[in-house]
Amino acid sequence: MRREAPKSIADYTPLFFPGLMLVVFFVVPFSTMIAVSFFKRDPAAFYTPDFVFENYARFLSTFFGGVLGFSLGLAVLVAVCCVAIAFPFTYLLTRSPRAVQTIWLVCLLSVLSLSEVIIGFAWSTLFSRTAGITNLFVWLGLMQEPIALLPGFGAVLTGMVYQALPYTILVLYPALVRLDPTLLEAARTLGASPIRAFFNVVTPALRNTIVATLIMVFVFALGSYLLPQILGRPQHWTLSVLITDQAIYQSNTPFAAAMAVFLVLISLGLVGLTLLIGRREAAA
Amino acid sequence: MSGLALQDVTKQFGDFKAVDNVNLSVPHGKFVCLLGPSGCGKTTLLRMIAGLEEPTEGAIVLDDEDITPVPTHKRNLGMVFQSLALFPHLSVGDNISYALRIRGASREEQKRRAEELLKLVHLPGFADRPVAKLSGGQRQRVAIARALALSPKLFLLDEPMSALDAKLRESMQVELRQLQQRLGITTFVVTHDQREAMTMADLVVVMGEGRIRQAASPIEIYRKPADAFVADFIGSTNLLDISADSSGCSSVLGQVIPDLALPAGTAKASISIRPEDVHLGKPGPDAIPGTVTFVRDLGGTIETFVEAGGTTIIAVATPRERVDVAPGDPVGITLPPEACVVVKA
Amino acid sequence: MSDTFLRRLYFVAVAIFLAAPLVVVAGVSVNEKQDLAFPPIGFSLSWYAQIFLDPEWRRALIASVVLAITSAALAVAIALPLAWFLWRRIAPWANVFQLLGVAPFILPPVITALGFLTFWATTGFYGQPWTAVISHAIFFVTLPLVTLSLGFASIDRSLVEAAATMGADDRKVLRTVVLPLILPYLVSGYAFAFVLSLNEYIVAYMTVGFTMETLPIKIFNALRYGYTPTMASVSVFFVAIAALVFGLIARFGDIRRLLGAMSSDAN
Numbered sequence: 001m002r003r004e005a006p007k008s009i010a011d012y013t014p015l016f017f018p019g020l021m022l023v024v025f026f027v028v029p030f031s032t033m034i035a036v037s038f039f040k041r042d043p044a045a046f047y048t049p050d051f052v053f054e055n056y057a058r059f060l061s062t063f064f065g066g067v068l069g070f071s072l073g074l075a076v077l078v079a080v081c082c083v084a085i086a087f088p089f090t091y092l093l094t095r096s097p098r099a100v101q102t103i104w105l106v107c108l109l110s111v112l113s114l115s116e117v118i119i120g121f122a123w124s125t126l127f128s129r130t131a132g133i134t135n136l137f138v139w140l141g142l143m144q145e146p147i148a149l150l151p152g153f154g155a156v157l158t159g160m161v162y163q164a165l166p167y168t169i170l171v172l173y174p175a176l177v178r179l180d181p182t183l184l185e186a187a188r189t190l191g192a193s194p195i196r197a198f199f200n201v202v203t204p205a206l207r208n209t210i211v212a213t214l215i216m217v218f219v220f221a222l223g224s225y226l227l228p229q230i231l232g233r234p235q236h237w238t239l240s241v242l243i244t245d246q247a248i249y250q251s252n253t254p255f256a257a258a259m260a261v262f263l264v265l266i267s268l269g270l271v272g273l274t275l276l277i278g279r280r281e282a283a284a
Numbered sequence: 285m286s287g288l289a290l291q292d293v294t295k296q297f298g299d300f301k302a303v304d305n306v307n308l309s310v311p312h313g314k315f316v317c318l319l320g321p322s323g324c325g326k327t328t329l330l331r332m333i334a335g336l337e338e339p340t341e342g343a344i345v346l347d348d349e350d351i352t353p354v355p356t357h358k359r360n361l362g363m364v365f366q367s368l369a370l371f372p373h374l375s376v377g378d379n380i381s382y383a384l385r386i387r388g389a390s391r392e393e394q395k396r397r398a399e400e401l402l403k404l405v406h407l408p409g410f411a412d413r414p415v416a417k418l419s420g421g422q423r424q425r426v427a428i429a430r431a432l433a434l435s436p437k438l439f440l441l442d443e444p445m446s447a448l449d450a451k452l453r454e455s456m457q458v459e460l461r462q463l464q465q466r467l468g469i470t471t472f473v474v475t476h477d478q479r480e481a482m483t484m485a486d487l488v489v490v491m492g493e494g495r496i497r498q499a500a501s502p503i504e505i506y507r508k509p510a511d512a513f514v515a516d517f518i519g520s521t522n523l524l525d526i527s528a529d530s531s532g533c534s535s536v537l538g539q540v541i542p543d544l545a546l547p548a549g550t551a552k553a554s555i556s557i558r559p560e561d562v563h564l565g566k567p568g569p570d571a572i573p574g575t576v577t578f579v580r581d582l583g584g585t586i587e588t589f590v591e592a593g594g595t596t597i598i599a600v601a602t603p604r605e606r607v608d609v610a611p612g613d614p615v616g617i618t619l620p621p622e623a624c625v626v627v628k629a
Numbered sequence: 630m631s632d633t634f635l636r637r638l639y640f641v642a643v644a645i646f647l648a649a650p651l652v653v654v655a656g657v658s659v660n661e662k663q664d665l666a667f668p669p670i671g672f673s674l675s676w677y678a679q680i681f682l683d684p685e686w687r688r689a690l691i692a693s694v695v696l697a698i699t700s701a702a703l704a705v706a707i708a709l710p711l712a713w714f715l716w717r718r719i720a721p722w723a724n725v726f727q728l729l730g731v732a733p734f735i736l737p738p739v740i741t742a743l744g745f746l747t748f749w750a751t752t753g754f755y756g757q758p759w760t761a762v763i764s765h766a767i768f769f770v771t772l773p774l775v776t777l778s779l780g781f782a783s784i785d786r787s788l789v790e791a792a793a794t795m796g797a798d799d800r801k802v803l804r805t806v807v808l809p810l811i812l813p814y815l816v817s818g819y820a821f822a823f824v825l826s827l828n829e830y831i832v833a834y835m836t837v838g839f840t841m842e843t844l845p846i847k848i849f850n851a852l853r854y855g856y857t858p859t860m861a862s863v864s865v866f867f868v869a870i871a872a873l874v875f876g877l878i879a880r881f882g883d884i885r886r887l888l889g890a891m892s893s894d895a896n
Contacts, residue, residue: 017706098885106872
């Protein structure tokens with residue numbers, strides 16, 4: 001069947017339902033949120049319609065500036081850790097037998113689909129004093145007595161790397177699985193050891209993929225909202241946590257919306273950058 | 285012995301023997317074509333020489349040194365891959381000088397050598413171009429130049445011409461052969477194209493089902509095929525049953541062929557006779573009777589299909605030798621004994 | 630060889646990192662008493678029984694499963710005609726809908742969640758259980774959309790042309806050729822959306838968090854008031870469901886291809 005342009009209104013029929021749903025339940029809510037970000041807070045109800053910039057202005061305080069800086073820094077750190085671990089791992093995975101790949105992919109998807117609540121709970125257990133990993137260290141004679149490893153920055157970072165690692169691997173997988181294996185073989189026939197060839201052929205050949213993945217994981221990590229609450233102290237709270245907090249507990253939807261709009265702008269900007277890099281790679 | 289020797293080399297993938305007990309020795313400076321249908325083990329054999337596959341059994345010996353345990357990157361060889369495997373993130377010049385860079389050669393040394401090699405493959409001044417901007421033939425030449433950067437002892441090519449169109453392929457074959465003769469480098473090319481093998485090789489190694497069927501000069505492979513598989517794979521041929529009676533007199537399709545003896549003790553075998561050696565004439569007592577079924581006039585040659593004793597025999601003649609026959613005509617076939625090669629059935 | 634050894638070591642290290650918290654949770658879940666202890670003290674499966682016997686946990690389980698089943702179905706219902714249209718027709722502007730379908734998944738989830746919160750609050754439906762179904766369907770429509778687009782892309786168009794030469798019209802082609810061929814992709818898309826909806830917290834919390842408890846919401850609420858081993862057993866139960874679903878996809882489909890390998894035999 002040739003692909004052809006729709007000729008009559010009837011040809012558009014399949015588009016009606018999906019289009020309607022996406023416009024009514026995504027475009028409209030999204031626009032509502034943007035509108036609300038300019039509304040005034042009403043402690044009794046959700047908000048009252050208005051057009052003020054105070055929600056955005058509030059942002060400029062040192063407190064929110066600090067939270068924003070921390071969120072971005074944390075997301076960058078998570079992205080770097082994840083890509084550093086995942087890139088060699090995914091490379092080795094794509095060079096493994098098919099059955100091994102399939103088993104790993106099933107496990108990775110299972111971990112990826114885990115609720116943030118469950119990940120947070122699992123790590124809080126692993127880092128707890130009574131059931132945690134320090135009991136193993138005591139048993140091995142490395143420590144005197146078990147201690148709690150949370151709340152703390154290390155716990156937040158570990159939890160977020162855990163959450164984002166399967167995502168990173170699955171984002172890298174298509175590019176690495178399609179990498180021409182003879183590139184590496186060619187490097188070896190020219191005298192490069194496998195490890196050397198990995199660093200000066202595989203890594204530079206996939207430079208753009210790595211950058212794009214860093215950005216994707218960065219955006220993914222920006223979205224983490226429960227782990228900083230479960231594993232960290234209030235100073236480890238990220239923008240996502242504050243948005244939830246303002247919307248639900250402080251009943252300040254307009255301010256939450258303003259922060260969300262800001263987060264969207266950052267995310268969209270970065271996703272746009274990713275697409276641009278992807279296009280340049282395709283053109284090369 | 286100076287040169288490359290394969291000793292009882294076997295490669296097994298699970299239950300499947302890709303390469304089965306191969307023995308071959310090649311003196312330095314020879315051009316070897318590994319020829320065979322797909323799945324015959326020729327690429328696996330080449331990859332074992334390169335160290336990209338480990339032999340299950342046997343040894344690969346270069347200049348009396350067993351290199352089987354030596355990893356690829358320490359073997360000092362040049363290889364051209366079927367996909368060419370040019371590094372997409374490096375320029376033409378950086379691709380070629382990659383091996384020198386790995387070994388810590390100076391920037392000037394790398395530049396000088398890259399330019400030298402580009403001249404050798406007729407691409408002077410291409411060093412700064414990106415690989416993506418090259419044509420198929422140019423990429424081919426860059427891959428060859430890159431493989432030769434360290435003046436290796438062994439030059440290996442895996443179906444190097446498969447991405448080129450027919451005309452370019454023929455000229456690259458001639459060019460590659462001339463380059464190899466100029467450098468005197470021991471070269472192995474994997475191909476499934478028998479014309480390619482005939483054009484370039486000193487030694488043609490015909491492989492089938494993981495084994496070497498015959499290793500000989502191109503003309504000997506053509507004229508004296510070792511078995512029916514080789515005869516059939518190289519060019520086109522007529523394979524006919526031959527039987528011998530108690531007195532040792534052998535006959536094909538009921539016609540005695542004088543001066544053609546079967547190996548002692550065998551009563552049945554096959555002969556291979558090339559279509560251009562089959563003579564057609566008037567039916568007579570000294571000829572095998574047959575009927576013309578089809579005539580194909582290709583201009584330069586004329587192919588005549590003759591049905592005789594239940595099989596089809598093809599005869600090829602030039603326009604000057606042509607016998608005027610049409611489908612349905614009775615003809616007599618004579619097989620010159622000197623052109624008949626007895627092969628195992 | 631040392632290469633192989635290093636590779637194994639790396640695989641094992643990543644495997645331990647990914648498995649460790651789950652192993653501890655599994656251990657904790659079989660404690661006999663209400664202790665947060667590992668290795669477990671005593672052995673009991675009663676905390677698994679609690680998921681089904683305790684009325685609050687059971688209600689949350691049922692709410693989660695119903696939400697996942699219906700929202701995944703709705704997501705597929707949105708994605709299927711859209712993916713089909715994009716494959717069948719040349720209409721560049723229709724790609725906007727594809728972008729809209731992918732956006733909720735790429736953006737930080739809290740944004741989508743807040744969008745729904747303001748929308749349902751404005752329209753006055755805030756807190757209705759069905760709003761969570763629509764919210765999840767939109768949030769996860771990306772998954773069936775991606776798997777179905779892959780599925781359509783894998784259909785050889787000459788198959789459809791062959792059916793047309795034998796007299797099948799568009800509708801018949803869709804039913805007799807296209808749908809059977811993309812069924813595995815449709816099932817995978819549904820399964821992905823189902824599992825993720827089951828685990829989703831923030832969107833559910835912001836839309837129906839005060840009127841209805843799904844399992845993730847229930848776990849988080851319970852976590853605020855201290856520890857109960859039922860959280861651990863529910864977590865293990867969820868991991869098991871996810872592993873089972875993805876295992877089935879791998880068994881009956883080609884998971885490598887779904888995740889971006891060019892063809893099933895590329896190795």
